[in-house]
Amino acid sequence: MIKEICAALLEADVNVKLVGTLRKSIKATVNFKELPPAVNKKRLIQKTVFDELVKLVDPHAEPFKPKKGKPNVIMFVGLQGSGKTTTCTKLARHYQSRGFKSCLVCADTFRAGAFDQLKQNATKAKIPYYGSLTQTDPAVVAKEGVDKFKKERFEIIIVDTSGRHRQEQELFNEMVQIQTAVKPDQTIMVLDATIGQQAEAQSKAFKETADYGAIIITKTDGHASGGGAISAVAATHTPIVFIGTGEHMLDLERFSPQPFVSKLLGMGDMAGLVEHVQSLKLDQKDTMKHIAEGVFTVRDLRDQLQNIMKMGPLSKMAGMIPGLGQMMGGMDDEEGSVKMKRMIYICDSMTNKELDSDGKIFVEQPTRMTRVALGSGTSVREVEDVLSQQRMMAGMAKKMGGMGKNMQRAQGAMAGGNRQQQMAAMQKRMQSMGGAGRGGPGGMDMGALMKMMGGSDGGAGGMGGGGMPDMQSMMKMMGGMMPGDGGAGGRGRGR
Numbered sequence: 001m002i003k004e005i006c007a008a009l010l011e012a013d014v015n016v017k018l019v020g021t022l023r024k025s026i027k028a029t030v031n032f033k034e035l036p037p038a039v040n041k042k043r044l045i046q047k048t049v050f051d052e053l054v055k056l057v058d059p060h061a062e063p064f065k066p067k068k069g070k071p072n073v074i075m076f077v078g079l080q081g082s083g084k085t086t087t088c089t090k091l092a093r094h095y096q097s098r099g100f101k102s103c104l105v106c107a108d109t110f111r112a113g114a115f116d117q118l119k120q121n122a123t124k125a126k127i128p129y130y131g132s133l134t135q136t137d138p139a140v141v142a143k144e145g146v147d148k149f150k151k152e153r154f155e156i157i158i159v160d161t162s163g164r165h166r167q168e169q170e171l172f173n174e175m176v177q178i179q180t181a182v183k184p185d186q187t188i189m190v191l192d193a194t195i196g197q198q199a200e201a202q203s204k205a206f207k208e209t210a211d212y213g214a215i216i217i218t219k220t221d222g223h224a225s226g227g228g229a230i231s232a233v234a235a236t237h238t239p240i241v242f243i244g245t246g247e248h249m250l251d252l253e254r255f256s257p258q259p260f261v262s263k264l265l266g267m268g269d270m271a272g273l274v275e276h277v278q279s280l281k282l283d284q285k286d287t288m289k290h291i292a293e294g295v296f297t298v299r300d301l302r303d304q305l306q307n308i309m310k311m312g313p314l315s316k317m318a319g320m321i322p323g324l325g326q327m328m329g330g331m332d333d334e335e336g337s338v339k340m341k342r343m344i345y346i347c348d349s350m351t352n353k354e355l356d357s358d359g360k361i362f363v364e365q366p367t368r369m370t371r372v373a374l375g376s377g378t379s380v381r382e383v384e385d386v387l388s389q390q391r392m393m394a395g396m397a398k399k400m401g402g403m404g405k406n407m408q409r410a411q412g413a414m415a416g417g418n419r420q421q422q423m424a425a426m427q428k429r430m431q432s433m434g435g436a437g438r439g440g441p442g443g444m445d446m447g448a449l450m451k452m453m454g455g456s457d458g459g460a461g462g463m464g465g466g467g468m469p470d471m472q473s474m475m476k477m478m479g480g481m482m483p484g485d486g487g488a489g490g491r492g493r494g495r
């Protein structure tokens with residue numbers, strides 16, 4: 001088993017030496033001889049590997065926190081094509097949306113077109129930028145830009161540097177010159193997740209020269225498992241702060257060790273998820289019955305919202321399902337929960353008749369929407385959003401009408417089954433999905449995931465007991481309710 005895991009890690013581009021160390025430390029941690037016979041060895045080894053890897057990438061330190069009201073200069077370094085310019089803009093937008101006055105400085109005078117690229121990105125994100133088409137000394141441009149923005153009281157000043165030179169030494173010299181000129185509060189290295197085994201050497205070389213304090217891994221939405229990233233962290237003892245999850249401006253997520261390692265090993269914490277959900281005593285009966293009949297009322301939506309709220313932070317939930325965390329890119333727990341609470345207030349301001357309706361009543365008498373908006377302290381637009389969410393779910397329920405009955409049957413058949421076995425089979429399926437690299441996080445096949453969770457094929461994938469099958473609707477809803485871009489039902493990026 002250890003051999004298998006080590007092979008998988010090597011395949012995922014984790015550094016050879018690191019795998020060796022890991023192997024030794026597993027053997028040292030797990031005392032196989034003295035294990036009582038009842039202990040599930042496989043699970044124990046898996047957990048040890050998982051913990052070791054998480055320990056490796058967990059920075060155990062507070063990441064750099066920019067201070068409000070003062071200039072925070074952040075310099076980016078990294079090889080060409082690693083996604084530096086894109087990530088600079090993503091980060092500037094990230095801070096800007098959190099109330100920091102942010103801007104970008106292009107210090108790449110080597111590549112013609114670098115400034116244009118930054119300009120385009122910055123304009124799209126409505127972020128002020130600085131660069132020069134005539135000045136050839138990058139350190140001078142960087143200093144000019146930083147000084148100008150400091151004077152204008154910008155709080156986040158991000159400096160993008162060149163990643164390409166005729167010789168590596170020239171690139172490194174230039175990095176040092178820029179660093180000396182702008183004295184960054186933080187230097188971040190951008191590393192492409194697809195870099196593989198070169199990650200260690202590259203990150204070490206950059207560390208020796210530019211002594212960056214944080215790493216951002218880009219392109220984690222691709223097929224690469226990101227093992228190189230772990231090697232880079234291990235080699236340089238530098239924390240990963242964010243991960244890039246796509247080409248879109250919003251595809252930047254705070255790094256979190258557990259989901260990252262889960263993906264690397266191709267397993268989500270499904271067991272944890274099942275236990276968590278089962279401990280919540282969610283009220284599903286009516287909704288399940290309704291879905292089986294192909295119906296989904298406003299009240300069903302309300303109950304589902306409340307169930308989701310009970311589950312705790314969405315990001316935590318998502319982290320337990322391989323790939324889902326990344327897929328929900330940019331999702332902020334607080335924003336999500338505020339949005340959901342408002343949706344519940346809206347439902348709570350409805351009459352029983354409205355709640356038990358299919359929503360058409362609001363179309364027939366639109367003043368009802370105004371009344372509900374007033375009563376809940378929200379806007380008509382938000383009421384419309386809730387109703388369109390419900391309509392979408394109702395459409396799904398209709399399609400699933402027949403399927404719902406099968407689901408219930410399958411559930412009943414499994415109620416007496418061996419949960420442990422079901423769970424093991426489930427994990428295996430999750431692993432094969434994650435491990436086979438099906439398009440990585442962004443590309444996870446939601447249909448398959450939902451089918452599995454619902455166990456609609458009546459196979460071992462289902463989870464028995466109450467509650468779980470309704471994950472189907474929950475997932476869909478989670479997908480539809482991401483705040484920010486597009487509002488209700490407006491996702492689809494990250495794919």
Ligand SMILES: Nc1nc2c(ncn2[C@@H]2O[C@H](COP(=O)(O)OP(=O)(O)OP(=O)(O)O)[C@@H](O)[C@H]2O)c(=O)[nH]1
Nearest residue numbers: 080081082083084085086163218219244245246247
């Ligand atoms: N799929 C995906 N693509 C990304 C991500 N980040 C960046 N890219 C893409 O990677 C390519 C290179 O990104 P750039 O930002 O131009 O790279 P750079 O490091 O600035 O390159 P130089 O300017 O040559 O130094 C672009 O096509 C980006 O859209 C990511 O997280 N996921």
